[in-house]
Amino acid sequence: MASATQAAVRAIHWYQKNISANTPAKCRYYPTCSNYALEAIERFGILRGGVLAMLRLLRCRPWSRGGIDDVPQRFSLFYRYSWSKAHEEPRLTPLASHTKEMA
Amino acid sequence: MNTNTDQFLLDNGFWGWLYKLLTPVEWLMTQIMAIFHKFLTLLGMPAVGTSWVLSIIFLVIVVHACILPIFIKQMRAMRKMQALQPKMQHIQNKYKGKNDQASKDAMSRELMKLYQDNDANPAGSCLPMLIQGPVFMCMFYVLSAIEYIAKGKRAPLGAFDKATAQQFADSSNFGVNITTRFMHADTHAKIIIGIFIALMCFFMWLMQFYNMRRNLPRASMQGQQYRMQQAMTWMFPIMYIFSGLNFPFAVLIYWLTNNVCNFLRSLWQIYTFPTPGSPAAEDKEIRDHKRENARRKRAGEPSLEEEQLQKAKDDAARRETEGYQRKQPKRKKKK
Numbered sequence: 001m002a003s004a005t006q007a008a009v010r011a012i013h014w015y016q017k018n019i020s021a022n023t024p025a026k027c028r029y030y031p032t033c034s035n036y037a038l039e040a041i042e043r044f045g046i047l048r049g050g051v052l053a054m055l056r057l058l059r060c061r062p063w064s065r066g067g068i069d070d071v072p073q074r075f076s077l078f079y080r081y082s083w084s085k086a087h088e089e090p091r092l093t094p095l096a097s098h099t100k101e102m103a
Numbered sequence: 104m105n106t107n108t109d110q111f112l113l114d115n116g117f118w119g120w121l122y123k124l125l126t127p128v129e130w131l132m133t134q135i136m137a138i139f140h141k142f143l144t145l146l147g148m149p150a151v152g153t154s155w156v157l158s159i160i161f162l163v164i165v166v167h168a169c170i171l172p173i174f175i176k177q178m179r180a181m182r183k184m185q186a187l188q189p190k191m192q193h194i195q196n197k198y199k200g201k202n203d204q205a206s207k208d209a210m211s212r213e214l215m216k217l218y219q220d221n222d223a224n225p226a227g228s229c230l231p232m233l234i235q236g237p238v239f240m241c242m243f244y245v246l247s248a249i250e251y252i253a254k255g256k257r258a259p260l261g262a263f264d265k266a267t268a269q270q271f272a273d274s275s276n277f278g279v280n281i282t283t284r285f286m287h288a289d290t291h292a293k294i295i296i297g298i299f300i301a302l303m304c305f306f307m308w309l310m311q312f313y314n315m316r317r318n319l320p321r322a323s324m325q326g327q328q329y330r331m332q333q334a335m336t337w338m339f340p341i342m343y344i345f346s347g348l349n350f351p352f353a354v355l356i357y358w359l360t361n362n363v364c365n366f367l368r369s370l371w372q373i374y375t376f377p378t379p380g381s382p383a384a385e386d387k388e389i390r391d392h393k394r395e396n397a398r399r400k401r402a403g404e405p406s407l408e409e410e411q412l413q414k415a416k417d418d419a420a421r422r423e424t425e426g427y428q429r430k431q432p433k434r435k436k437k438k
Contacts, residue, residue, distance in 0.1 A: 030215040067216065067219030090216060090219070091212070
């Protein structure tokens with residue numbers, strides 16, 4: 001399982017370096033889908049994180065609103081709905097724990 | 104393309120596979136045409152002839168009506184983005200000269216929040232354009248297939264069984280059978296089809312030309328890139344001449360109507376939602392000014408000019424009494 005996670009992370013890094021870097025920035029969401037996927041897989045593992053990333057990709061449609069959409073603190077497939085226990089208001093500043101990871 | 108008339112070549116190879124995927128759209132198209140055709144025959148039009156041509160035109164209008172809402176929504180989004188420009192600049196100034204990851208992160212977050220709160224998004228979709236491609240392909244496929252369905256060389260498609268396809272294939276417009284291609288036509292048909300191709304290319308060119316002349320900001324109306332764009336307005340219509348020679352007359356009718364519709368839509372777009380800084384936008388400003396004045400006149404309010412004059416007069420009077428120097432704010436006396 002660990003190797004699958006590594007492979008996925010490497011694939012996303014490859015995508016960011018070789019494909020995403022060559023196209024103009026055009027995202028409806030923040031963080032971008034690839035960054036979201038990286039974080040989700042890192043936090044929840046390849047299966048649960050992968051599902052979150054897939055759902056995120058499906059959310060990028062012409063008529064979707066976009067905006068800030070972070071990986072939830074606790075895992076839930078329905079964290080986007082306000083009735084969900086995992087629901088979070090969009091944050092204007094990244095959490096301290098996240099910035100440490102990014103640096 | 105059509106030398107071997109016994110076999111429908113579009114069903115082979117990669118394209119055959121692609122058209123197979125698009126079958127639902129093709130089916131829907133044949134149904135729309137057939138229903139409108141039934142309606143026309145109900146009104147007393149002959150089943151063979153102009154009624155089929157009108158059905159093709161009706162199909163174009165249906166397709167455009169489906170695309171229009173997306174189109175309008177996109178233009179609204181663009182307008183909202185323009186209105187948000189000052190606020191965006193405010194945020195960008197706030198993070199000016201900060202290049203560390205955390206600041207960049209925070210700036211993107213704030214911008215995203217702004218877009219989200221105002222229901223605007225910079226990632227406009229190119230969906231309308233993406234839809235038109237496959238739709239045109241389906242149209243081309245269906246109209247090309249009819250000939251073969253009528254001959255019994257291909258299985259029926261949607262509403263077009265052999266008899267309906269035969270009716271369709273027997274129809275003609277301006278004395279030209281609508282399954283004719285330029286390459287296999289007599290002189291009369293060649294002239295008519297030639298005129299259609301010319302009109303089609305002309306409308307395409309006119310749309311691009313008008314767009315460039317009216318809807319580009321004056322600042323970008325010069326230089327290498329502008330000249331490239333100007334050359335491009337000629338390239339596509341000329342390319343279409345060659346493909347037009349290979350298409351059945353029915354497809355040309357569809358295409359001409361489609362280009363006319365596109366042209367009308369872009370006329371309307373340039374009139375109501377011009378790009379800022381373009382000649383069309385300048386005209387719109389003048390138009391809006393006049394309209395506002397007319398509204399004020401009806402409401403009995405002073406016009407924009409009168410209001411400005413009054414303000415200037417007030418300012419002058421104030422200067423007379425108080426002097427030109429701006430007064431420094433005075434500290435309130437402490438009790």
